[in-house]
Amino acid sequence: MKAAIGARVIELTRGDITHETTDAIVNAANSSLLGGGGVDGAIHRAGGPEILEACKQLRASTGTCPPGHAVITNAGRLACRYVIHAVGPVWHGGARGEAELLASAYRSSLRLADEHGLRSLAFPSISTGAYGYPEPAAADVALRTVRDHLMGETSITQVRFVLFAETTLATYRTALSALACGGPESGPSAS
Numbered sequence: 001m002k003a004a005i006g007a008r009v010i011e012l013t014r015g016d017i018t019h020e021t022t023d024a025i026v027n028a029a030n031s032s033l034l035g036g037g038g039v040d041g042a043i044h045r046a047g048g049p050e051i052l053e054a055c056k057q058l059r060a061s062t063g064t065c066p067p068g069h070a071v072i073t074n075a076g077r078l079a080c081r082y083v084i085h086a087v088g089p090v091w092h093g094g095a096r097g098e099a100e101l102l103a104s105a106y107r108s109s110l111r112l113a114d115e116h117g118l119r120s121l122a123f124p125s126i127s128t129g130a131y132g133y134p135e136p137a138a139a140d141v142a143l144r145t146v147r148d149h150l151m152g153e154t155s156i157t158q159v160r161f162v163l164f165a166e167t168t169l170a171t172y173r174t175a176l177s178a179l180a181c182g183g184p185e186s187g188p189s190a191s
Ligand code: AR6
Pocket: 015, 016, 017, 018, 028, 029, 030, 035, 036, 037, 038, 039, 040, 041, 042, 088, 124, 125, 126, 127, 128, 129, 130, 131, 132, 162, 163, 164, 165, 168
């Protein structure tokens, strides 16, 4: 599924994000930046030790990466040029600022991509695995935040959500359709 935002596009696809050839892929990291399970583990396994080395150097110079923030490193052996490590919130029921922190994790990633003049970016579904964020609510935050960014000044022309499970893809499809139904000013035109 694709949705046009002016001349830019949001795409939804099912797959393994480590295979993406976009300029950067986004990692659902933790504050330590030292790796973990889920998509984080997959990216470090596929990309090799160069990525972890860069994360360690960043940690030594700037410290840990709090929820809602992101950092950028090389991509080691991956086909993309950069990995953006974004830290989403742990879900505690929704009253602890989770939605704002999740939006901030996406915004920080998009900002880093702009700072590096990137044109294409792939996101996983941040926070909806080990961090327990409910998928429908997370999909709405993710798609809205990306849509809003693509409506402004940006170097990015293509954002792909690479979703691991068919059920997650279905949830994002529903959320993107709902956003598209909000009218020409508030939503993308889905095709
Ligand atoms: N490609 C795309 N999506 C994937 C892949 C992959 N190769 N592998 C898993 N997913 P999670 P979180 C999906 O747990 O909830 C780590 O240990 C997965 O099915 O990776 O933000 C970190 O170090 C789910 O839909 O990230 C942190 O400690 C989505 O990616 C913590 O987990 C996110 O699941 C972060 O938790």
